[in-house]
Amino acid sequence: AQSVTQPDIHITVSEGASLELRCNYSYGATPYLFWYVQSPGQGLQLLLKYFSGDTLVQGIKGFEAEFKRSQSSFNLRKPSVHWSDAAEYFCAVAPAASGTYKYIFGTGTRLKVLA
Amino acid sequence: DADVTQTPRNRITKTGKRIMLECSQTKGHDRMYWYRQDPGLGLRLIYYSFDVKDINKGEISDGYSVSRQAQAKFSLSLESAIPNQTALYFCATSDRQPFGNEQFFGPGTRLTVL
Numbered sequence: 001a002q003s004v005t006q007p008d009i010h011i012t013v014s015e016g017a018s019l020e021l022r023c024n025y026s027y028g029a030t031p032y033l034f035w036y037v038q039s040p041g042q043g044l045q046l047l048l049k050y051f052s053g054d055t056l057v058q059g060i061k062g063f064e065a066e067f068k069r070s071q072s073s074f075n076l077r078k079p080s081v082h083w084s085d086a087a088e089y090f091c092a093v094a095p096a097a098s099g100t101y102k103y104i105f106g107t108g109t110r111l112k113v114l115a
Numbered sequence: 116d117a118d119v120t121q122t123p124r125n126r127i128t129k130t131g132k133r134i135m136l137e138c139s140q141t142k143g144h145d146r147m148y149w150y151r152q153d154p155g156l157g158l159r160l161i162y163y164s165f166d167v168k169d170i171n172k173g174e175i176s177d178g179y180s181v182s183r184q185a186q187a188k189f190s191l192s193l194e195s196a197i198p199n200q201t202a203l204y205f206c207a208t209s210d211r212q213p214f215g216n217e218q219f220f221g222p223g224t225r226l227t228v229l
Contacts, residue, residue, distance in 0.1 A: 009155070034217070043119075043205060044158075044220040090157060102173075103218060105157035 002027045004093050006106035013081050014114045021076040021109050023091030031093040033074040034103070035065055039087045047089075050074065061085070086113045118142045119221035121206050127227045128196050136191045136224050138206030145211050147189040148218065149173075149181060152203040161204075164189055165211075196228040 003026045013019055025031065032051050036044040048059025055067040065076045074091060091106040119140045128134050138147065145166050150158040160173030162181040170183055178200060182190045193200055203225050207218040 004157075036220075043222040044207075046217065046219075049217060102160060102163075103158070105159075107155055107157040 002031075002093070002095075002104050004091055004104050004106040006089075006091055006109050008109045009107070010110050010112065012112040012114060015083050016080050019076075019078045019081045019085070019111070021089050021091075021111070023074045023076065023106060025072050025074065025091075025093045025104075027072075027093060027095070029095070030067075030069060031095055033065075033067060034092040034094070035059065035063070035074070035076045036090045036092060037061075037087045038090065038108075044090065047076070081111075081113055083113045083115060086111055117222070119206060119208055119219055121204075121221040121224050123224060124222065125225045127229065129229050130197055132196050134193045134196055134226070136204055136206075136226070138189045138191070138221055140187050140189075140206075140208045140219075140221075142208055142210075142219060143186075144208035144219070145186065146209045147183065148207040148209075149179075149189065149191045150205045150207065151175065151200075152205060152223075158205065161191065193226075193228075196226075198228045201226060201228045 005024045034049045035047040038044050047063050048057045050057045050067045057065050063078050067074050088108045088110045090108050092103045094103050122137045148163045149161040152158045159175050164170045164183045167183050180192045203223050205223050206221040209218045
């Protein structure tokens with residue numbers, strides 16, 4: 001069965017420190033991959049996506065993610081975290097086939113940033 | 116103006132009441148979705164619609180129904196609300212292929228069933 005795992009429920013980092021949020025998926029073929037951020041009281045905003053091509057993807061707000069096929073991973077990184085990055089982050093996958101529609105979401109990682 | 120809007124943003128209701136959550140979009144997308152978010156469970160798909168005449172159940176459709184009144188409007192109904200339907204509900208839209216798969220989310224409706 002298809003699944004997405006975000007192994008870290010909570011992560012706390014100091015402002016200015018680097019960040020890596022983990023995402024692993026289980027799927028028969030390479031899916032489309034996404035990272036969304038949900039700020040408190042807000043909806044989900046797309047940070048970045050991977051469809052094909054370069055496995056290092058740049059997104060908004062200084063985030064990047066690297067697709068590693070051999071590890072079935074799509075980890076999100078940021079070199080220097082800002083206090084405004086405190087939010088919940090969701091990894092999602094969608095089958096890469098025509099007529100696809102279904103996102104499978106991970107359970108989320110809540111990021112706390114210390115001043 | 117927001118591309119995907121949801122009304123109400125917050126709602127408290129009682130067990131057994133019928134409630135409708137509404138979603139409207141100005142993105143011109145054909146596809147619309149309803150999700151619920153529960154702490155520790157991420158988002159789960161309730162229903163989705165590819166166009167006005169095409170409505171499909173998601174993974175957790177029991178206890179819910181939907182109506183696609185127009186391309187831009189997709190409503191979610193709880194016919195007889197129960198406390199375990201207390202959750203944050205999101206509407207989303209996406210374009211058809213090849214631009215599909217990126218979904219755009221509304222701000223959410225927080226529903227509490229007492």
